[in-house]
């Protein structure tokens with residue numbers, strides 16, 4: 001039986017984010033309240049990207065079917081505990097704590113000790129946490145992405161006006177989970193841009209990336225696999241009609257943390273997205289191109305939006321995708337997997353198998369047959385496209401992907 005180290009960062013039970021969301025549920029959120037929530041969130045919730053106990057337990061349970069799981073919380077003692085435990089492979093979902101290379105720390109430490117690990121390497125993880133560097137790499141390879149300028153200080157703004165066309169969209173360069181991304185980031189005029197860039201520079205203490213606004217539909221694409229066998233799972237479409245009347249069609253802070261209420265959940269995701277085959281193929285193409293160019297491994301989630309001409313553009317790449325286990329939480333990667341007939345446990349196990357295969361770590365055959373879950377969520381087999389079709393139930397998902 002192989003020994004699987006499981007590296008994660010666990011969110012404190014009472015994070016500021018949880019508190020904020022609870023407050024927001026109690027009343028309609030006006031401008032002042034939104035500002036307060038956003039400020040509190042950015043000032044205190046350094047743990048927004050970390051995983052909950054529920055997610056960590058669900059992943060550990062899935063891994064336990066393949067080997068002995070050794071939990072290795074990615075805290076200060078992680079290097080020493082990893083060195084002592086010397087697992088055969090590490091399953092990594094740790095988002096990290098300090099600095100702009102935080103997501104790269106666990107993989108770098110594994111490399112230091114020569115221990116195989118799952119997912120992307122330190123270079124890819126750091127690259128994708130810098131939205132501008134990511135877009136430079138994409139552009140260099142001809143992969144469509146909105147034109148942009150980085151504003152490190154207010155004196156950079158004239159360059160923005162000279163280079164880019166309004167309307168524009170501003171974002172902190174190194175964040176995720178829509179930290180610092182509200183409707184105000186959509187700027188119709190240079191005055192709006194000036195005010196928002198000033199706010200973001202002051203509150204997030206990092207450069208601001210200013211992009212041309214992509215006015216079209218939005219999708220997020222889960223990729224599983226490596227090399228030629230990497231596959232896009234059924235595409236998730238953003239249903240902006242679910243947002244409150246008059247809301248802008250963006251999936252930002254308000255949609256993720258304010259308007260999505262437990263008593264009135266936003267029906268934000270449509271999977272598979274209701275788009276024709278030509279657009280499906282075009283989105284899959286840019287997604288897989290981005291995955292390869294950025295050196296993603298095993299899995300990643302890639303956000304895509306259409307430009308004014310209807311062409312898919314890459315918005316950003318998440319090599320550590322969100323993987324909430326409860327279907328009610330509408331987490332995009334597990335949702336896309338379910339629609340493909342891949343259960344949560346199978347998804348986690350596939351990622352580990354892909355990593356093991358890549359690095360020559362022998363991993364036993366599945367202990368039990370693959371069960372196809374969430375039949376209700378899965379389209380009938382005959383209705384699925386070839387790329388998304390599942391295997392015979394007794395095949396493992398990784399066999400399917402690497403065959």
Ligand SMILES: Nc1ncnc2c1ncn2[C@@H]1O[C@H](COP(=O)(O)OP(=O)(O)OP(=O)(O)O)[C@@H](O)[C@H]1O
Nearest residue numbers: 146169175176177178179211212213214250251316
């Ligand atoms: N150039 C753009 N044009 C139009 N909308 C944009 C643009 N960039 C970002 N957005 C909107 O803002 C949202 C959040 O942006 P982005 O995905 O870069 O942030 P994030 O916080 O890293 O997201 P995640 O929660 O996926 O980690 C996007 O889903 C999209 O709706």
Ligand SMILES: [Mg+2]
Nearest residue numbers: 177303315316
């Ligand atoms: Mg995103």
